Amino acid sequence: MSEFRQNPITGRWVIIAPARASRPWHIDAPGNQAPAAETCPFCAGNEVMTPPEVWAQRDSNTEPNSPGWRVRVVTNKYPALEDTGEWSGKKDGFYPSMNGAGVHEVIIESPDHVVNMSALSREQFTAILHGYGARVRALKQDQRWRYWLIYKNNGERAGATLAHVHSQLVVLPFVPREARDEIAGARGHFQATGGCIYCDIIRRECEQRERLVFESERFVALCPYAARFGYETWILPKHHAPHFEQSAGLDIAALAESLRAVMVKLNGIVASAPFNYVIRSAPAEEPTEAYHWHMEILPQITRAAGFEWGTGVHMNSVAPEDAAQLLRNAPA
Amino acid sequence: MSEFRQNPITGRWVIIAPARASRPWHIDAPGNQAPAAETCPFCAGNEVMTPPEVWAQRDSNTEPNSPGWRVRVVTNKYPALEDTGEWSGKKDGFYPSMNGAGVHEVIIESPDHVVNMSALSREQFTAILHGYGARVRALKQDQRWRYWLIYKNNGERAGATLAHVHSQLVVLPFVPREARDEIAGARGHFQATGGCIYCDIIRRECEQRERLVFESERFVALCPYAARFGYETWILPKHHAPHFEQSAGLDIAALAESLRAVMVKLNGIVASAPFNYVIRSAPAEEPTEAYHWHMEILPQITRAAGFEWGTGVHMNSVAPEDAAQLLRNAPA
Numbered sequence: 170m171s172e173f174r175q176n177p178i179t180g181r182w183v184i185i186a187p188a189r190a191s192r193p194w195h196i197d198a199p200g201n202q203a204p205a206a207e208t209c210p211f212c213a214g215n216e217v218m219t220p221p222e223v224w225a226q227r228d229s230n231t232e233p234n235s236p237g238w239r240v241r242v243v244t245n246k247y248p249a250l251e252d253t254g255e256w257s258g259k260k261d262g263f264y265p266s267m268n269g270a271g272v273h274e275v276i277i278e279s280p281d282h283v284v285n286m287s288a289l290s291r292e293q294f295t296a297i298l299h300g301y302g303a304r305v306r307a308l309k310q311d312q313r314w315r316y317w318l319i320y321k322n323n324g325e326r327a328g329a330t331l332a333h334v335h336s337q338l339v340v341l342p343f344v345p346r347e348a349r350d351e352i353a354g355a356r357g358h359f360q361a362t363g364g365c366i367y368c369d370i371i372r373r374e375c376e377q378r379e380r381l382v383f384e385s386e387r388f389v390a391l392c393p394y395a396a397r398f399g400y401e402t403w404i405l406p407k408h409h410a411p412h413f414e415q416s417a418g419l420d421i422a423a424l425a426e427s428l429r430a431v432m433v434k435l436n437g438i439v440a441s442a443p444f445n446y447v448i449r450s451a452p453a454e455e456p457t458e459a460y461h462w463h464m465e466i467l468p469q470i471t472r473a474a475g476f477e478w479g480t481g482v483h484m485n486s487v488a489p490e491d492a493a494q495l496l497r498n499a500p501a
Numbered sequence: 502m503s504e505f506r507q508n509p510i511t512g513r514w515v516i517i518a519p520a521r522a523s524r525p526w527h528i529d530a531p532g533n534q535a536p537a538a539e540t541c542p543f544c545a546g547n548e549v550m551t552p553p554e555v556w557a558q559r560d561s562n563t564e565p566n567s568p569g570w571r572v573r574v575v576t577n578k579y580p581a582l583e584d585t586g587e588w589s590g591k592k593d594g595f596y597p598s599m600n601g602a603g604v605h606e607v608i609i610e611s612p613d614h615v616v617n618m619s620a621l622s623r624e625q626f627t628a629i630l631h632g633y634g635a636r637v638r639a640l641k642q643d644q645r646w647r648y649w650l651i652y653k654n655n656g657e658r659a660g661a662t663l664a665h666v667h668s669q670l671v672v673l674p675f676v677p678r679e680a681r682d683e684i685a686g687a688r689g690h691f692q693a694t695g696g697c698i699y700c701d702i703i704r705r706e707c708e709q710r711e712r713l714v715f716e717s718e719r720f721v722a723l724c725p726y727a728a729r730f731g732y733e734t735w736i737l738p739k740h741h742a743p744h745f746e747q748s749a750g751l752d753i754a755a756l757a758e759s760l761r762a763v764m765v766k767l768n769g770i771v772a773s774a775p776f777n778y779v780i781r782s783a784p785a786e787e788p789t790e791a792y793h794w795h796m797e798i799l800p801q802i803t804r805a806a807g808f809e810w811g812t813g814v815h816m817n818s819v820a821p822e823d824a825a826q827l828l829r830n831a832p833a
Contacts, residue, residue, distance in 0.1 A: 176727040178686040178698055179679070182814045183727045189818035190731075249808075249816045262705065263690070263698070264726050320807030328806025339808055346813035347511070354510040358595070366510055366595070373594065394596050395508040395515045397810075399522075445807035467810055474660025475652030475777035476581075476671055478729075478799055481678035482514045484581045486521035 171249055171269030181346065184269060186249040192330050210246075211333035213238070213280035220244040223274065224303055226296050239293065240300040241277045242338075248273035249339065256313060256342040272308055272340035276300055276319075277333070284332040285441055286323055287432035294425035301338070301448065302421065305414035308340050309453060316341040316348055316452055317414075324443025327469040336446075344452050352455060359459035367461030368409050370394075380489050382496045383430065387423040390431055392489035392496070398467045399487030400438065402431050402496065405463040411451035413462040424464075430501040431466055437499040444468040503581055503601030513678065516601060518581040524662050542578075543665035545570070545612035552576040555606065556635055558628050571625065572632040573609045574670075580605035581671065588645065588674040604640055604672035608632055608651075609665070616664040617773055618655055619764035626757035633670070633780065634753065637746035640672050641785060648673040648680055648784055649746075656775025659801040668778075676784050684787060691791035699793030700741055702726075712821050714828045715762065719755040722763055724821035724828070730799045731819030732770065734763050734828065737795040743783035745794040756796075762833040763798055769831035776800040 171186035210218035213236040222233055224242040231237025250271030258267045278297045279289060289297075301319045308317060321336035322328040344352070358366035374381050374391045382390035382402055390404045404427050406420060416424070435442050445467045451460040477483050503518035542550035545568040554565055556574040563569025582603030590599045610629045611621060621629075633651050640649060653668035654660040676684070690698035706713050706723045714722040714734055722736045736759050738752065748756065767774050777799045783792040809815050 174727040176686075176725070177690070177702075179682040180686060181682070181727065181729075183729055184814060184816045185728075185820050186816055186818050187820045187823065189816065192818075263701065316812075318808065318811045320811050322806040326804075328804040337808070339812075341812070341814075347811060350511040350513070350813075354508075354512060358509070369595065370509075393508070395506040395513065396517075397513075397515055445810055447807055447811035449811070465811075467807070472658075472660040473805060474654040475779055475799070476650065476669070478777055479650045479652050479679060479779035479781070479797075480648075480671075480673070481682075482516060482673075484516045484518055484521065486518050486524075488517050488519045491519065 170251060170253065173267040173269060175265040177263045177265070182343075184249050186269065189247045189249060192247045209282055209331070209333050211275075211277045211331060211335055212282050216241075219275075219277075220246055224300060224307070226300060236280065238280055240296045241280075242300055242304055243275055243277065245273040245275050245337065250341070267342070270342055271314065272338070274304060274338045276304070276336045276338065278336065279334050282332075283334050285436065286321075286334050287429070287436045289334065289429070291425055291429055294429045295422050297336075298421045298425055298428070299418075301336075302414045302416060304338055305450065308338075309414065311340075314340045314342060315454075316344045317450065318348075319413075319448040321444075321446045323445070324441065324469070326443035326472075327445050329443075348449070348452070351449070352452070352460060355459045355461070365409055365459060365461050367405055367463065371405055371407060380493045382434070382493055383427075383501075385423060385427055387420060388427040390427055390496075392493040394489060396485055396487075396489040396492070397483040399470050399485055400435060400442070400468040400492045400496065401485075401489070402435070402466045402492075403463050404428060404431060404466070405461065409458075409461055411455065411457040411460040411462060413448050413450040428464065428466075431496070433501050434496045434499040435466070435468060438495050439468070439470055442468050442470060502583060502585065505599040505601060507597040509595045509597070514675075516581050518601065521579045521581060524579045541614055541663070541665050543607075543609045543663060543667055544614050548573075551607075551609075552578055556632060556639070558632060568612065570612060572628045573612075574632055574636055575607050575609065577605040577607050577669065582673070599674070602674055603646065604670070606636060606670045608636070608668045608670065610668065611666050614664075615666050617768065618653075618666050619761070619768045621666065621761070623757055623761055626761045627754050629668075630753045630757055630760070631750075633668075634746045634748060636670055637782065640670070641746065643672075646672045646674060647786075648676045649782065650680075651745075651780040653776075653778045655777070656773065656801070658775035658804075659777050661775075680781070680784070683781065684784070684792060687791045687793070697741055697791060697793050699737055699795065703737055703739060712825045714766070714825050715759075715833075717755060717759055719752060720759040722759055722828075724825040726821060728817055728819075728821040728824070729815035731802050731817055732767060732774070732800040732824045732828065733817075733821070734767070734798045734824075735795050736760060736763060736798070737793065741790075741793055743787065743789040743792040743794060745780050745782040760796065760798075763828070765833050766828045766831040767798070767800060770827050771800070771802055774800050774802060 216234045225238040227238035256270035450462040548566045557570040559570035588602035712724045782794040
């Protein structure tokens, strides 16, 4: 089983997960929609190659773990964390650790061997986002957990080890550093101004427009002022809402359209651009007026390297104003 | 000119440096010691392709910016920061920024087109480390700066855009987050125990030995307890010292031997392993009893991806105990 360990100097947690070293490596040539490989565990017909499904959107007359699904969620076969009882911490001298309790699932985003997410239909995007919400809602019932992160690694440069479109859900027994910093900042802004900083950012960027990618009835896509990565794009609901997983069906359909538009635009600028994305939603105990859920799309065209690891400061060679202009003009 | 921008939510700084987008891309096939390319700006004879040198170790009868050097330091041709007057901050509503004032230099580590650092001689390692120290000492004279980071990107997966062995020095007008967290932790340990946490770690790891790679007269190489990356290795001086750049000649020679041993061992496990390293030395104003300079070697065999960007928590599939055992047994 894996283990959380805390750096005794910086306080930073890591997950030591040796079982993940035996993951298969199954990456096709970039941009290539390879034919459904017999060896791809995520292709329809190969359901036996994954752990049993925990959720699926499938035709009503089909059996679990057989073809007939559109989106399928399974426990990660090489989990970084496992849902095994309570979490517990210990300290060995000045070295703190916790058992690797948590949840690690994989959302398989197409029954077909698609490797570039932008090739999926709007209906498929809707089904995927619906699956994300369903899993987060289900796992939020469990009082042991504190943080839920949906994330995607698309392309080998973005950390994917399997090419077939998929994303992941990790549930943690604590609120991790990036989320803590973000929540503390949003809270500070709320206490100082009485407003939500994300609402203020949306208002300003829609007025100023230089970092705006597009605005639809329900969503805004923009390149953030202090973007860490070239072409980094955030999608935010215009209506203030702290929890992604409470989004209604109309919002999910509108988000699907916005997310697909960003993917298609990004692909138009850099073909088969590798990228990560994350969905940031409020932890359960968070006061709701200061937090605003959103998606962060993080292209990995250049890499974080020694400078970033050493300082925590990112060098980004694409000004977000330039990125937004290119993305605005790219066809959706 | 580039610009520092602060994320108004998390407080995280980034450097927006559009000029860096025009960098040339010159990466040879992995592991291949390609012949000195006429197009490589770092090869001896091509000195005119770089900005003028600011430091070099060279034969006494040779001219600056001509062949005859062993190690050569130049200003980065595509600098993330520039040494242009005072730094100054401003705030545009809730968006803080600073001009991109600082220093960005390149240390060219061999006159020959070597791409794998482990192929360099011990004498060459000594000359490189001597160059690092000379540049940091010179730039520490300047009262405008607060933090000095030597770092290396070796291999395309580790963020290098030029294959010829080199490293970089960035000087910042503030102490960045990773360094602040580390210094605060070291200070906290000192206040609580009266001891240096790095000295305590060295003592414990040398006794326990399961994460020790090797111990020499002056240095210790170990895999840290909460390693972020597979095969992450730290090299620490056994004698308590806060400032790398004040190391005496005997220490530099001993460090060269230790660093070369780690490089050779790492290469023995993963041929041409891509890696970053950083040298962590105390900022000028730091009280000296709590801080202990060291090198962190950060192999990039798997990648930071969506989970890491979303949480700040790293997943590492190589337990440091296993990494240390493999590194211990690998030939130096």
